[in-house]
Amino acid sequence: MxxxxxxxxxxxxxxxxxxSWEALGAARHVAEAIxxxxxxxxxxxxxxxxAKEAFEHGADEVLLADAPGLKDFRPEPYxxxxxxxxxxxxxxxxxxxxxxxxxxxxGMTAVDLETGVTPDVIAFEVQGGAVVATRPVYGGKLLTKExxxxxxxxxxxxxxxxxxxxxxxxxxxxxxxxxxxxxxxxTEVVEYKASGGGVSLTDAAVIVSGGRGVANNPKLTxxxxxxxxxxxxxxxxxQGFSMIRDLAAVLKAAVGASRAAVDAGYIPYVxxxxxxxxxxxxxxxxxxGISGAIQHQAGMRTAKTIVxxxxxxxxxxxxxxxxxxxxxxxxxxxxxxxxxxERLGR
Amino acid sequence: xNIVVCVKQTPDTAATLTVQSGKVSWxxxxxxxxxxxxxxxxxxxxxxxxxxxxxxxxxxxxEQAREALKHALAMGCDxxxxxxxxxxxxxxxxxxSKALAAAIQKxxxxxxxxxxxxxxxxxxxxMGAQVARRLGWPSxxxxxxxxxxxxxxxxxxxxxxxxxxxxVVRSPLPAAMSVxxxxxxxxxxxxxxxxxxxxxxxxxxxxxxxxxxxxPAPVLSWPEIIAPPKVEIQCxxxxxxxxxxxxxxxxxRLIQEKVI
Ligand SMILES: Cc1cc2nc3c(=O)[nH]c(=O)nc-3n(C[C@H](O)[C@H](O)[C@H](O)COP(=O)(O)OP(=O)(O)OC[C@H]3O[C@@H](n4cnc5c(N)ncnc54)[C@H](O)[C@@H]3O)c2cc1C
Ligand SMILES: Nc1ncnc2c1ncn2[C@@H]1O[C@H](COP(=O)(O)O)[C@@H](O)[C@H]1O
Numbered sequence: 310m311x312x313x314x315x316x317x318x319x320x321x322x323x324x325x326x327x328x329s330w331e332a333l334g335a336a337r338h339v340a341e342a343i344x345x346x347x348x349x350x351x352x353x354x355x356x357x358x359x360a361k362e363a364f365e366h367g368a369d370e371v372l373l374a375d376a377p378g379l380k381d382f383r384p385e386p387y388x389x390x391x392x393x394x395x396x397x398x399x400x401x402x403x404x405x406x407x408x409x410x411x412x413x414x415x416g417m418t419a420v421d422l423e424t425g426v427t428p429d430v431i432a433f434e435v436q437g438g439a440v441v442a443t444r445p446v447y448g449g450k451l452l453t454k455e456x457x458x459x460x461x462x463x464x465x466x467x468x469x470x471x472x473x474x475x476x477x478x479x480x481x482x483x484x485x486x487x488x489x490x491x492x493x494x495x496t497e498v499v500e501y502k503a504s505g506g507g508v509s510l511t512d513a514a515v516i517v518s519g520g521r522g523v524a525n526n527p528k529l530t531x532x533x534x535x536x537x538x539x540x541x542x543x544x545x546x547x548q549g550f551s552m553i554r555d556l557a558a559v560l561k562a563a564v565g566a567s568r569a570a571v572d573a574g575y576i577p578y579v580x581x582x583x584x585x586x587x588x589x590x591x592x593x594x595x596x597x598g599i600s601g602a603i604q605h606q607a608g609m610r611t612a613k614t615i616v617x618x619x620x621x622x623x624x625x626x627x628x629x630x631x632x633x634x635x636x637x638x639x640x641x642x643x644x645x646x647x648x649x650x651e652r653l654g655r
Numbered sequence: 656x657n658i659v660v661c662v663k664q665t666p667d668t669a670a671t672l673t674v675q676s677g678k679v680s681w682x683x684x685x686x687x688x689x690x691x692x693x694x695x696x697x698x699x700x701x702x703x704x705x706x707x708x709x710x711x712x713x714x715x716x717x718e719q720a721r722e723a724l725k726h727a728l729a730m731g732c733d734x735x736x737x738x739x740x741x742x743x744x745x746x747x748x749x750x751x752s753k754a755l756a757a758a759i760q761k762x763x764x765x766x767x768x769x770x771x772x773x774x775x776x777x778x779x780x781x782m783g784a785q786v787a788r789r790l791g792w793p794s795x796x797x798x799x800x801x802x803x804x805x806x807x808x809x810x811x812x813x814x815x816x817x818x819x820x821x822x823v824v825r826s827p828l829p830a831a832m833s834v835x836x837x838x839x840x841x842x843x844x845x846x847x848x849x850x851x852x853x854x855x856x857x858x859x860x861x862x863x864x865x866x867x868x869x870x871p872a873p874v875l876s877w878p879e880i881i882a883p884p885k886v887e888i889q890c891x892x893x894x895x896x897x898x899x900x901x902x903x904x905x906x907x908r909l910i911q912e913k914v915i
Contacts, residue, residue: 632914
């Protein structure tokens, strides 16, 4: 069966990433505009169960390869299978969520098919049978429209949370077509080291972030065995981040950070938000002790509501914030945690 | 180890950008080496320092892109090559990856090609994987640490930074890898390095020199580029007599506005 639009279902350890369903929903929109059905490509080992989820999220057909050789994502065999699926269904458009995996997969599949790939799409429209995609460039300072008129399929990767999840139709099913003949993987995954990151930043609906201000709490006296000044600063920052974690827990939020906080060793890099960290679009972004430098804004400006807590009324973060408190975060954050706990009953 | 590092010339990230008749302008803000590529250069140099060999910096771009190459030379790269041809102008990632892959093949017997995580202008983060695919090499993207490198056995083990944690991957060489900033702290160009770079000969390779008799036209086009509409946000500053009062008011406002 020919499905003109293909959604790629990104998965890790057999579970689909949340934004994969956003890609499937977007694929349905494109199919409604250009005609034809939606195929969902699912690759991995022990992923057959995802087919049911894909049907319930709107796929008409699932193109599946479930094999031991596909256990861990490796771009080489995955790209060969996705290219094969695209050729088989004469796909016009391939839509994927944006992740570290799909940047490789999208790029390589585009080479195999000699076609265009548009990463990190935040909006699109369909005009005359082609997708006109919008994506941020220059650290989000500009937006460009991008279209692929000279080749097919146009490959898009969508920014997490920029598109709605489709509604579930329980019990819906469809046909499963098997993809065969993956190329050999060239690399071997030895192991995973957990990041200890908690909630994934890019999927989080709420993010509470800390900047250099988290360490600026002179009232706290570090234990006497910490004599080194740098270590004292880090100790102070850790107390600050523990306040941020408490607030995050009440809001069921992920914890983010500015580069200054990461570079100073307050928190690991996986938490960094910004041009050289993660780009996030949560519903709510609470910035604590963050000045709001342009490079930080590049990673969070598209948050629906920004709340800033900063002791400097002139900090640039207030220019993009909806709500602001000018004050010491070491006093405001715990008080806010307490006030929200009472109101939300958590 | 025969090493290549790909560097791009980009506007400074602090530049104020405007769009004039569909073209991006950064006024008189300086062009710099793409900040991510400094980590790639540093890793290339460290690899050479540990295992011997040679590092060649490679850039595709207009004549000005020489400056990015000079920065790489000043940091310590042995040679630099500018890939430049009017035919590459306005090229998309398909075109650029084809040209860079051809240049890497022309240099010959490369063991490792380093890339930055992404270019701060185009923000695509695709190039490493696309060049790898063209060369038939494994792609190792988002590398945060090199755990082991055995030039004799031609294998490398790296830690990749995924959302889900660090993935440890073993790969044969040659390979292409893109690096993230956790991998190292780039050195500053030395005085001697800057002097050496200013005198260095940087050859230009055209499409013909790369053996690309016909450069494909880009498949992507950019019908419109805009500065995002400035959303006027009026920040509501929450005030009160005490911290508790402020916190209570903020919590109420967030709930009222259905923010949480
Ligand atoms: C190429 C490049 C890439 C970059 N990429 C990134 C990136 O990805 N992410 C990123 O974040 N940055 C990035 N930066 C760095 C960026 O320019 C800023 O330096 C950084 O964001 C500053 O972090 P900060 O706001 O925590 O620190 P600062 O700018 O030092 O701000 C600290 C803020 O905390 C406030 N404060 C201090 N004490 C308190 C207190 N007790 N209570 C309340 N407020 C307090 C201060 O008023 C101040 O506004 C990049 C820079 C470059 C050049
Ligand atoms: N024109 C170019 N010349 C040399 N290297 C490039 C060029 N464009 C991209 N690269 C490399 O590819 C990486 C990723 O770029 P991009 O895919 O454009 O975001 C950069 O960090 C560079 O290492």
